[in-house]
Amino acid sequence: MKNEEDVKKLLSRKGLKRTPLRIALLGRFLETDHSLSYTDFDALTGNTADKSTIYRNLNRFEQVGLLHRIEDASGVAKYAYGDNRSQHHHLHFLCDSCHNTYCLNKTEEKSIKVPEGFQPRSVNILINGTCPNC
Amino acid sequence: MKNEEDVKKLLSRKGLKRTPLRIALLGRFLETDHSLSYTDFDALTGNTADKSTIYRNLNRFEQVGLLHRIEDASGVAKYAYGDNRSQHHHLHFLCDSCHNTYCLNKTEEKSIKVPEGFQPRSVNILINGTCPNC
DNA sequence: AAATCAAATGCAACTTAATCGCATTTAAGT
DNA sequence: ACTTAAATGCGATTAAGTTGCATTTGATTT
DSSP, X not given: OTTHHHHHHHHHHTTOOOOHHHHHHHHHHHTOSSOEEHHHHHHHTXXXXXXXHHHHHHHHHHXXXXXXXXXXXXXXXXXXXXXXXXXXXXXXXXXXXXXXXXXXXXXXXXXXXXXXXXXXXXXXXXXXXXXXXX | OTTHHHHHHHHHHXXXXXXXXXXXXXXXXXXXXSOEEHHHHHHHXXXXXXXXXXXXXXXXXHHHTSEEEEEOTTSSEEEEESOOTTOOEEEEEEETTTOOEEEOTTSOOOOOOOXXXXXXXXXXXXXXXXXTTO
């Protein structure tokens, strides 16, 4: 695994211990272009790792800003690599065909108009459609 | 209840039987300005109505276009009055303080730019912030 | 290298949202 | 009033995620 070194550095930088599960988990996120859920990861490891440990690590990684959580209409939490904690504008794309979710945060911000009295703090945009791979 | 007549008409128009639960359920949606979840409704009726019956009716109402479902980060399904089935642009506001969700679909549409290869079909915008009542 | 200790893990039980099968009841048309 | 498909109530079940607690392990200290 070529990014194993990267993963170890990332963990140390965040003050997290480098356990085998964490290395596998974070490594998987580094090599994919779309977001992953607990179920994706569990299937990937052949259901060997413990459920609560995986969930705890996903939460932990989110806290320290290694991953960020994406909420789509499916109801299950998906995560992608990257720190979103201070971002107030989120843009994601959910493919109807492969059901993968992509982070499009690079795109320019749009100001959305809301009625009088509403005070926006953050904007979350979820686009459904077809992704380049489908 | 002044909108009981409205509710009965709405149900007949959709070919649904006018049961007490449905009249209460739909009436509640007509008199509120924000969305409601199963839990909201259950609490409101003093937990007398059956869980699965409420859920089934919420689904049914969504199918026939009496209600539409709103997904926010909370993971629980919220519903509001109105037909969204043919709409491809959704705008909702979730208040940080009272946790109510408001439908702002009247506002003008914005075109969101996405990277090459992505083909948008619908856009779902969720704004977090403070509502006029808080 | 051994000892230490907080952090991470594994396991089982639990919670919450929602769904399903099936027997019973009820609204609406004949 | 009778009929029947639709709606309801109940209990069991699923799925996502969390929690408490005993055990193990990674990093630090001596």
